[in-house]
Amino acid sequence: MESYLFPFDGLLCMLLGISFTLWFTLLLIFIIVPAVFGVSFGIRRLYMKSLLKIFEWATLRMERGAREKNQQLYKPYSNGIIAKELVSLEQEIQEVRRSGIPAPEPEFDMSDIFSFCRRGVESIVDDEVTKRFTAEELESWNLLTRSNYNFHHISTRLTVLWGVGVLVRYAILLPLRVTLAFTGVGLLVVLTSLIGLLPNGWVKSSLSEKAHLMCYRICVRALTAIITYHDSENKPKNGGICVANHTSPIDVIILASDGCYAMVGQVHGGLMGVIQRAMLKACPHIWFERSEVKDRHLVAKRLSDHVADKTKLPILIFPEGTCINNTSVMMFKKGSFEIGCTVYPVAIKYDPRFGDAFWNSSKFGMVNYLLHMMSSWGVVCSVWYLPPMRREEGEDAVQFANRVKAAIARKGGLADLLWDGGLKREKVKKVFKEEQQKMYSKVLVGVSEDSRPFPVRRTSHNRQQV
Amino acid sequence: MGSRASSLLREEDIEEIKKETGFSHSQITRLYSRFHSLDKGENGALSREDFQRIPELAINPLGDRIINAFFPEGEDQVNFRGFMRTLAHFRPVEDNEKNKDPNSGEPLNSRNNKLLFAFRLYDLDRDDKISRDELLQVLRMMVGVNISDEQLGSIADRTIQEADTNGDMSISFSEFIKVLEKVDVEQKMSIRFLH
Numbered sequence A: 001m002e003s004y005l006f007p008f009d010g011l012l013c014m015l016l017g018i019s020f021t022l023w024f025t026l027l028l029i030f031i032i033v034p035a036v037f038g039v040s041f042g043i044r045r046l047y048m049k050s051l052l053k054i055f056e057w058a059t060l061r062m063e064r065g066a067r068e069k070n071q072q073l074y075k076p077y078s079n080g081i082i083a084k085e086l087v088s089l090e091q092e093i094q095e096v097r098r099s100g101i102p103a104p105e106p107e108f109d110m111s112d113i114f115s116f117c118r119r120g121v122e123s124i125v126d127d128e129v130t131k132r133f134t135a136e137e138l139e140s141w142n143l144l145t146r147s148n149y150n151f152h153h154i155s156t157r158l159t160v161l162w163g164v165g166v167l168v169r170y171a172i173l174l175p176l177r178v179t180l181a182f183t184g185v186g187l188l189v190v191l192t193s194l195i196g197l198l199p200n201g202w203v204k205s206s207l208s209e210k211a212h213l214m215c216y217r218i219c220v221r222a223l224t225a226i227i228t229y230h231d232s233e234n235k236p237k238n239g240g241i242c243v244a245n246h247t248s249p250i251d252v253i254i255l256a257s258d259g260c261y262a263m264v265g266q267v268h269g270g271l272m273g274v275i276q277r278a279m280l281k282a283c284p285h286i287w288f289e290r291s292e293v294k295d296r297h298l299v300a301k302r303l304s305d306h307v308a309d310k311t312k313l314p315i316l317i318f319p320e321g322t323c324i325n326n327t328s329v330m331m332f333k334k335g336s337f338e339i340g341c342t343v344y345p346v347a348i349k350y351d352p353r354f355g356d357a358f359w360n361s362s363k364f365g366m367v368n369y370l371l372h373m374m375s376s377w378g379v380v381c382s383v384w385y386l387p388p389m390r391r392e393e394g395e396d397a398v399q400f401a402n403r404v405k406a407a408i409a410r411k412g413g414l415a416d417l418l419w420d421g422g423l424k425r426e427k428v429k430k431v432f433k434e435e436q437q438k439m440y441s442k443v444l445v446g447v448s449e450d451s452r453p454f455p456v457r458r459t460s461h462n463r464q465q466v
Numbered sequence B: 001m002g003s004r005a006s007s008l009l010r011e012e013d014i015e016e017i018k019k020e021t022g023f024s025h026s027q028i029t030r031l032y033s034r035f036h037s038l039d040k041g042e043n044g045a046l047s048r049e050d051f052q053r054i055p056e057l058a059i060n061p062l063g064d065r066i067i068n069a070f071f072p073e074g075e076d077q078v079n080f081r082g083f084m085r086t087l088a089h090f091r092p093v094e095d096n097e098k099n100k101d102p103n104s105g106e107p108l109n110s111r112n113n114k115l116l117f118a119f120r121l122y123d124l125d126r127d128d129k130i131s132r133d134e135l136l137q138v139l140r141m142m143v144g145v146n147i148s149d150e151q152l153g154s155i156a157d158r159t160i161q162e163a164d165t166n167g168d169m170s171i172s173f174s175e176f177i178k179v180l181e182k183v184d185v186e187q188k189m190s191i192r193f194l195h
Helices: A002-037 A043-068 A089-098 A112-125 A156-196 A202-222 A250-256 A270-282 A290-294 A296-308 A366-374 A397-412 A430-449 B011-021 B025-038 B048-052 B063-070 B080-088 B093-098 B111-122 B132-143 B149-163 B173-179
Strands: A225-230 A241-244 A262-266 A286-288 A315-317 A343-350 A379-385
Touching: A002 A156, A002 A202, A043 A156, A043 A225, A089 A112, A089 A430, A112 B025, A112 B063, A112 B080, A112 B111, A112 B132, A156 A202, A156 A270, A156 A366, A202 A225, A202 A250, A202 A270, A225 A250, A241 A250, A241 A397, A250 A315, A250 A343, A250 A379, A286 A290, A286 A296, A290 A296, A296 A315, A343 A397, A379 A397, A430 B132, B011 B025, B011 B080, B025 B080, B048 B063, B063 B080, B063 B111, B063 B132, B111 B132, B111 B173, B132 B149, B149 B173
Parallel strands: A225 A379, A241 A315, A241 A343, A262 A286, A262 A315
Antiparallel strands: A343 A379
8 A cells, every 4th residue: 555655756746846946947937037238028918818709708698698589788877877967056146136137235045055956966876086996997897896787698608718718817817926926026125135235326226226127027017017108208207206106015016117216105114015025225215103104294205305305216206196996096295295396207007807906905915905906917008208207487386286187188088187186084074165165255245246247158177166 | 997897887887877867878888987986885876975086076166065966865975866867957958869768757958957957956954945144155165265245245235136026035946947938948058968
């Protein structure tokens, strides 16, 4: 009995040994070496194209299944549930008054309440803000249960396909990606610590650049991210600040694998802290202690000092302050725009067909999110480097921030909102309600001061009005 | 994700809501998805906090009153049926042409019901009369701190004077209707729901 097991045992070990070696050799040749040198075999793009074809087929099957059962397929409300009026609230209330002779005293019209009421209910049915903090809904199905709304329309063939998909994703892709991720991060820590031992100079910074790029590229492959960079001639240069819209922590990896940046962030403990300290040894990043974050002057000073030194790398900042779901760009915090240096805007747009990259930090933790990302098909995104912008004469930080935001929104095809991303967790400030009240009071009282009818103005860009 | 929600709504429920409110099948599923995304506690009902989380509603001066209108007397939770029933008031009147059912009674989005909805925004104690105090409260909500008490008081008095026909210093529902007979209520109190 024992003698029977021995040969099998040996055979088994040999097989395992061979497969591991094969696995790692393939990994090395197809993934790590290209990452080191920054070339690509095009495997990922091929993968992307074939996946897209499969998704289209899956959606068609579901539509056919639904039609056979004579039921309606659930279509996400990507086109909106309601059509809103383009007239602003102020104009609506004015119209009631212009129809009569201006009264000597303020006239209250009982129908004023209708406008407020209707707009209130409209915002209950569809508002611009709350839908930005949940994942975008897709038209086609990408074989992930997390995004399927038409469960009852799946045929057996589709279920089999989905099953195969699960197997491929969890048994093949996930372990591969996790290995790569560990390799990438491990290499980053080791290499930067080694480079940190060198004296400051040209050799150190050039080596540090190469090390950072290489490790980020490995991480990109760990997520199977297929990134298209546009307009690389506008890439951020030393002494400037790079601003981008924020959808997930992956944004950092995506940008950093194509250029070298100085990162800004809070000092963390644990693994993140180890990585941060190691990175700091090789080149100057800006890490703040928790207590320092509150002090805006200190933050501004450190950023300006860094920017003034032309040998230091451009700073990477996400002015929204929180992750938004990649359908819009929300208010940019003015802090980074007060510094007075060149701003290099970057727009990042994820292709939602492959997997939703948005990190809903109120629902999932970071580790959960990364696992989620690594077990989906991949990440496909486009990065646009916009031409650099500077603050103009007579423009204050807020106006400059809005100008940059509009440029990013336009390039990335995102909605440009004035609302604060902080509304994800906090309540809206009372001051906005007071503005509405002030506006109404003016209309009530204003008619008596001005006997001319108000001119009609179409303000279609003023999204902040109720 | 509001996605799974559509499978939680049964066909029978959709049919009942269709009959009661006049919304179409796809409108009901979309609105259910919206309901579900507002329901942070995931217990199938909305509380006042769920509504107040909507920034555009929170900055509306009449926000609290509008939220109140969704909740039945004395309750803190509104389920999907109640949500739809309230929203049905805002359906455009033209949409009614298809379901002319003589037995269904007055549809929820008739001119009368729209006016009643607005009337109830003023009439907090539900005594079917808008008193001077109630009118002042609503006025104060709408103007904030920008108009003095005396001026606001005189505005309220003038408004009651014009509307009040039976001399009881308050506005009843029929007086309310009379004052607003020239106003295009159907247009102002309708939301264009997409099909």
